[in-house]
Amino acid sequence: MLLLSVFTLQFIEAKTVNLKGKVITIDVGHGGRDSGTWYGKVYEKDINLEISKVLKKTLENAGAVVYMTRDKDDDLSSKWDARKKRGDLYRRILFIQEKKSDLYLSIHINWFNNTWHRGPEVLYHSINPNNKVLGENLMEQFKKDFQTKRTLTTTDLYLYRNTRVPGVLIECGFLSNADERRLLQDKSYQQKLATSIKKGVMNYFLEIG
Ligand SMILES: [Zn+2]
Numbered sequence: 001m002l003l004l005s006v007f008t009l010q011f012i013e014a015k016t017v018n019l020k021g022k023v024i025t026i027d028v029g030h031g032g033r034d035s036g037t038w039y040g041k042v043y044e045k046d047i048n049l050e051i052s053k054v055l056k057k058t059l060e061n062a063g064a065v066v067y068m069t070r071d072k073d074d075d076l077s078s079k080w081d082a083r084k085k086r087g088d089l090y091r092r093i094l095f096i097q098e099k100k101s102d103l104y105l106s107i108h109i110n111w112f113n114n115t116w117h118r119g120p121e122v123l124y125h126s127i128n129p130n131n132k133v134l135g136e137n138l139m140e141q142f143k144k145d146f147q148t149k150r151t152l153t154t155t156d157l158y159l160y161r162n163t164r165v166p167g168v169l170i171e172c173g174f175l176s177n178a179d180e181r182r183l184l185q186d187k188s189y190q191q192k193l194a195t196s197i198k199k200g201v202m203n204y205f206l207e208i209g
Helices: 002-016 044-061 084-098 130-146 178-184 187-208
Strands: 023-028 065-068 103-110 121-124 167-174
Touching: 023 044, 023 084, 044 065, 044 103, 044 167, 044 187, 103 187, 121 130, 130 167, 130 187, 167 178, 167 187, 178 187
Parallel strands: 023 065, 023 103, 103 167
Antiparallel strands: 121 167
């Protein structure tokens, strides 16, 4: 009986803290002059930051060391950058590399002209073969937790095609869908997203070993 409970405890511990020692950078989309997509006074950059803060706590509770590319309403460009947006993205890549991240997660919110589109989705670039594995694990978890019909797709955007550290772009949902717009600003829904992402990340590390 005692042996059984010791075994059970170790099993539970392994299951709950298995991001121990992993370094994860959350790339908080947009910021400052760049609001991302918006609806009225609801800006993507603000929701990205809110979700990222919840995600940071959630990953830290699972044992990970977590960095965020920004923790306030600012972008990363320097006053010397002739092209502000490119400078911002370039510095995000440097940040991810300098932190010696095991992986990065870019947090964004989607927009589509057809308002019925909804659900979280994941995009990746094949610069690192692990990106697809990470994307599959995250998307699989999203399908379980949100019954979404969205699928894993590829992206050729600058940041993703130039970052060698494994990572993906997560579009957490659609600001263009009224119901999802409300949910994305809701604390408990943000936590649901964060928990789902944490599970996907754990499964990724289990898969790559
Ligand atoms: Zn965005």
